[in-house]
Amino acid sequence: MPLDPVDFDNAILGLIVTTLLREALNYAAQNLRVFPCAPRKKTPLLPRQPWQQYATTDLAQINQWYTRSPQANVAVTMGPHPTVPPENWILDLDADSDEAVDLVVNTLFQGINLHTPQFKGQRGRHFLFRWTDALPNNTHANWKIHSADGTRGLIDVKAGNGKGSYCIFPPSIHPDGPTYTWLPGRSLDDGPPMSIPPEVIERIRQHIGLPSATTNQGKPATSTVRKARPPRYWQDLLQGVSEGGRNNAAISLAGKWMSEIDITNPRALEERHREFLHWNERNVPPLAPMVVEATWHNALALETRSRQQRSNQTAQAQLESWRAIRVNADPPKWKLFGPLWEGFVELSLDQWLNAAHVEKQALRQKGVSFDYGFGSLWGGNRKERRGLRQKLADAAATEEPSFEECRDRVVAHLIWSQHLDHALSAEEPHSAGRPCRLADGSLWFKTEYLLTNGGSLKDYPERNEINAVLRECGVSDRTRRFGARWVKFRVLSAAGVRALEALARKGAIEE
Incomplete structure (x- = not known):
């Protein structure tokens, strides 16, 4: 006999309630400081006490909280704390929309493999990383990365020092209804948060209007990092510029917008190009059309060259962190060693030749999933015809079957x-x-x-x-x-x- 809809909803709620306690205990067992929030809300459940004082890894205390309030959402503190080992300090990039996720993947990380825990809420995605003191870590270190026009906050950078930032974790229920859920193969149980590469830290600092984290003795991690501009600078610039500052403003704006979009996407380029022309109409007087077009195409050429250099550097780094062994079995087999797992992934010849099959075997054998673009990396593309597979095959050692x-x-x-x-x-x-x-x-x-x-x-x-x-x-x-x-x-x-x-x-x- 099928369940009555009310009984069904109650059964689902009971399952979620059981999972909330289990996951809260699981996070605490991984040295993450946990505290309860009101059911379906983001507000701490014990408003008379500062949450910073009662966030804990004490399993008995957590069990007591959830015995009293079994439907409480699960909150986890961000940043360092003296009671937690440094390797368990984390921060969160909270991308609130598809546009924000694209900004994280393509602008901040620029194709770097994001083998780090990720989960979804109502929309967008949360990316968890190891905490770093290269990002602001004062009491209220909760920064925003804004949209290109400076009017919307796309990404919250939650890097608090254990006092100013926390994050609602799965399987909590969002105030608007959806359940927070881990992406497949990207939970904390699948692997620890990765460290943010130095060049990405520089880009984050640039976007939140902070100077470079490096000193005069050292160079920024990548030559593509531009001098940081506060959001207010871009807001003023977008209103139009008077004669005398138009050329420099056009160069700055074109360069910034190029760095934020997929320059291989004609539609994205065309949309930004139209915005650039509309911006010029607000200048007093507008720049000549020939100057505007030249500035735009120069910015595109510079960004293309810059990305190609980074791509070459990334490809070389990736090649150095991968290797393969050809097993002279009949039919031949391959052992694939990669940076995301211990040991090797065993592949048949057919699997070796197909990027989708490589991804499937990596997930099945090692619980590892790849980010977008692995197919082009593995098999090559129009620009780089010899993909990772061919390069690994050329350098592969051979091994007799066992x-x-x-x-x-x-x-x-x-x-x-x-x-x-x-x-x-x-x-x-x-x-x-x-x-x-x-x-x-x-x-x-x-x-x-x-x-x-x-x-x-x-x-x-x-x-x-x-x-x-x-x-x-x-x-x-x-x-x-x-x-x-x-x-x-x-x-x-x-x-x-x-x-x-x-x-x-x-x-x-x-x-």
Whole structure:
């Protein structure tokens, strides 16, 4: 009998309530300081006390809170705290829309693999990273990265020092209804937060209007970092510029907008180009159309060259952190070593040749998922025809198959030479399971017969070894009636017989 809608809602709510406590305890066990917020809200549940004072990793205290308020949302503090090991200090980039997510992925990180915990709320995405003192860490370190026109806050940079910032974590329920959920393969259980690369820190500081984090003795992490401008500067500039400052303003604005969009997307370029022309109309007087177009195309050329240089540097770094080994099995296999997992991902030849299959095996074997663009990285594109796969293949070491990988050939040789090569030609299978070859070229037999008539060979295969080889050759099960009883046989088709014979010939060499 189906559940009444009210009962169904209550059942779902009960499941969420149980999960809220479990996940709150799980976060605390990972040295994240937890406290409860009001159900379906972002406000602390104990308003008479500052949340900074009662956020804790104490499992007993958390259990007590959720016994009293089982539907409470789960909040986690950001930034350092003396009771927590430094490797567990975290910060959050809270991207509130698809536009903000694109800003994080393509403008701030510019194609760097974001192998870091990520979750969704009502919209957008949260990215968790290891805390860094290169970003502001005063009591209320909760900064915003604004939209290009300076009117909207797209990203909250929550880097508080344990006193000023916290984040609502899955599986809490958003005030507007949706449940916070981890992205597949991107929960805290799948791997710890990554460190923010130095060049990304510089871009974040630039966007929130702070000077470079480096000193005069050192250079910024990337030569593409421009001098930081406060949001107010861009707001004023967008209103139009008077004669005497128009050229510099046009160069600055074109460069900034180029750095924020996908310059390979014609539609995105066209939209920003129109905005650039509209901005020029607000100047007093407007720049000549020829000057505006030249400024725009120069900015595009500079950004294209800059991104290509970064792409080359990233590709080289990626190549150095990947390697592959070709296993001379039959058919060949590959062992893929990467920066996102321990050990290797084993790939068949077909899987090695297909980026989607590589992604699937990495997720299945190591619980790792790749970010957008892996297909082009792996297989190459119009600009870089030799992708990562070809470069790894060129530099790959070779390895002979292990004993276990050769064993199937030896097993095939033994059962073929001892039994199947001498199968009787018959119109019907033998009721005792003795190997018989029928008119259609198929072989009918019983595994039990192969085992009990193996002779005195010391290295004769066991049942599981025989079955593994037979499965490799496409064996099937069929039944035949003999009088009043039915007998089950193993059957190799003519193609399966040829496959087993070919494997047996290789086994004769191995033996």
